[in-house]
Amino acid sequence: MKEKFIMKITVITGSPRKEGTTALLAQEFIRGAEEAGHDVFRFDAAFEKIAPCSACGCCYSGDTVCVHNDSMEKLYPELLATQCIVFLTPLYYYSMSAQLKLTIDRLYAVTAELKKTRRKAALMVTAWEPGDTKTMQALAEHYRNLIEWLNCDDAGIILAGECGTREAIEKTDYPEQAYQLGRNIK
DSSP: OOOOOOOEEEEEEOOSOTTSHHHHHHHHHHHHHHHTTOEEEEEEGGGSOOOOOOOOOGGGTTSOSOSOOSTHHHHHHHHHHOSEEEEEEEOBTTBOOHHHHHHHHGGGGGHHHHTTSOEEEEEEEEOSSOTTSHHHHHHHHHHHHHHHHTTEEEEEEEEEOSOOSHHHHHTSSHHHHHHHHHHHOO
16 A cells, blocks of 8 residues: 655745635645645744845854844744745735745745755735736746745646635635645645
């Protein structure tokens, strides 16, 4: 009998709404991943204390991971131990939320370590616009460039368009897509 692979997954959300559209996709992804037996760590960037990267270069001096003593200290070890990073964000002006971008900028401190191991990555975005719009595609392209830089393979992208409210997204199959992505990620 084939042994089941248990994956460590880090989910990073960038929405300031605890019960919004992005939160629903995160919940469903996590439900599916945990049902499949995976170990999931969730980091809600909007509710953490995170300083912006100051480009001081101390993280490359070897003296410290980062000069900032903030919530990234609990994210860094999770990321370095993970086999899959999942990014979730509402769409803001052709891009991700500031909260998620702030977190991604701070990955600079551990990028060299992250790049040593091939990982999976996934992206889930919610927006008022349809999923095939130029605005959504710009963020998807940013994600593709990011994961290439981080040495990750794409495990899936969900562009949940026309879902500006919780009620709207609940009437779609996007929550089910998020659940299935979590359930079937390998």
